[in-house]
Amino acid sequence: EIVMTQSPATLSVSPGERATLSCRASQTVGNNLAWYQQRPGQAPRLLIYGASIRATGIPARFIGTGSGTEFTLTINSLQSEDLAVYYCQQYENWPPITFGQGTRLEIK
Amino acid sequence: QVQLQESGPGLVKPSQTLSLTCTVSGDSLLTGGVYWSWIRQHPGQGLEWIGFIYHSGSAYYNPTLETRVSISIDTSRNQFSLKLSSVTAADTAVYYCARENSSFDSWGQGTLVTVSS
Numbered sequence: 686e687i688v689m690t691q692s693p694a695t696l697s698v699s700p701g702e703r704a705t706l707s708c709r710a711s712q713t714v715g716n717n718l719a720w721y722q723q724r725p726g727q728a729p730r731l732l733i734y735g736a737s738i739r740a741t742g743i744p745a746r747f748i749g750t751g752s753g754t755e756f757t758l759t760i761n762s763l764q765s766e767d768l769a770v771y772y773c774q775q776y777e778n779w780p781p782i783t784f785g786q787g788t789r790l791e792i793k
Numbered sequence: 794q795v796q797l798q799e800s801g802p803g804l805v806k807p808s809q810t811l812s813l814t815c816t817v818s819g820d821s822l823l824t825g826g827v828y829w830s831w832i833r834q835h836p837g838q839g840l841e842w843i844g845f846i847y848h849s850g851s852a853y854y855n856p857t858l859e860t861r862v863s864i865s866i867d868t869s870r871n872q873f874s875l876k877l878s879s880v881t882a883a884d885t886a887v888y889y890c891a892r893e894n895s896s897f898d899s900w901g902q903g904t905l906v907t908v909s910s
Contacts, residue, residue, distance in 0.1 A: 686856075719896035721840075728889055728903050729840065734896035772840055776895055781855040782842040 687711050687775050691785035699793040704760040706788045708773035713753045717777035720749055720758045723787075724769045732771075733758065760790075768792050795820040797890045797901035805884075805908050811877040815890030815901060822868045823848045828893040829873045831864060833886040834903070841886075845893055846873055880908045 688711040698704045708718070716736040721729040731740040733749035736756060746761040760767055773785040801813035815829070822829060830845035844854035846864045854862050858877070866873040877884060885908045892899040 717895070721897070728900040729897070730900070731896055731898050734898070740896075740898065774840075774896065776893075780842075780844070780853050781857070782893075784840040784842070786839045 686781060687714060687778050687783050689773055689775055689783050689785035691771075691773055691788050693788060694786075695789045695791060697791040697793050698763050700763055700765060702763050704763055704767070704790055706758040706760075706771055706790070708751075708756040708758070708785050710754045710756075710775055712778075714775040714777035716752050717775055718749075718751070718756050719774045719776065720747075721772045721774065722767075722769045723772065724766075729772065763792065765792050795892055795899045797892065797899060799888060799890050799901045799904040801904065801906070803905060803907060805880055805906060806910050807881055807908055808879055811875070811880050811884060811888075811906055811908070813875045813888055813890075813904065813906070815873050815875075817871045817873075817892075820892065820899075822866060822871050822873065826894060828853075829864075829866065830891045830893045830897060831875045832889045832891055832897070834889070835883075835886045843875065843877075843888075882908050884908050 690709045692707045718736045720733040723729040737749045748759045770787045796818045798816045805811045828845035831843040846852040852864045861878045863876045887903040889903045890901045891897040
């Protein structure tokens with residue numbers, strides 16, 4: 686099983702600033718990495734797939750980078766609506782498909 | 794735009810079988826390359842993949858659950874279903890159905906299932 690580890694667990698950022706979230710895989714997943722946003726009380730929403738491809742309707746200020754075992758989600762010009770938990774997920778090697786434990790993004 | 798909707802009992806007794814159905818609209822379960830998935834989220838916790846099924850009927854499960862889980866598909870009704878047997882309080886969670894096309898690009902709103910006597 687590929688273990689996905691996200692850091693930090695919680696991140697507090699001021700509006701207008703940049704948030705940087707990290708995800709590490711226990712073995713290479715190539716580019717088979719997705720990021721999801723889960724706002725309070727809502728289902729997760731796909732942000733990024735293929736490590737760097739924005740899903741339909743996702744603003745350009747969400748940027749995914751990385752390959753292999755190290756990945757980053759950068760959120761520029763942070764807005765209040767970005768308050769959420771963010772999860773990474775690998776689909777390189779399954780079963781099982783695995784998710785990180787999440788990073789909670791707080792708005793200062 | 795594809796939409797998914799979970800349905801089923803919100804309360805299940807310990808040792809019984811949890812049964813949920815996902816109804817899909819805006820897409821066909823016969824779409825090539827797409828797997829139809831179940832994912833759960835324990836209260837205040839992260840996401841756990843349960844398994845998924847292809848339109849052919851081929852299903853894949855999380856090894857931690859595979860002795861208790863079964864996913865089936867009814868392409869004529871555009872529905873797929875989850876059965877989880879011998880449930881305990883540890884199976885209390887929000888259960889989501891989702892469309893998997895490499896990543897999970899569409900999700901249902903989720904349904905809370907509580908296991909309690």
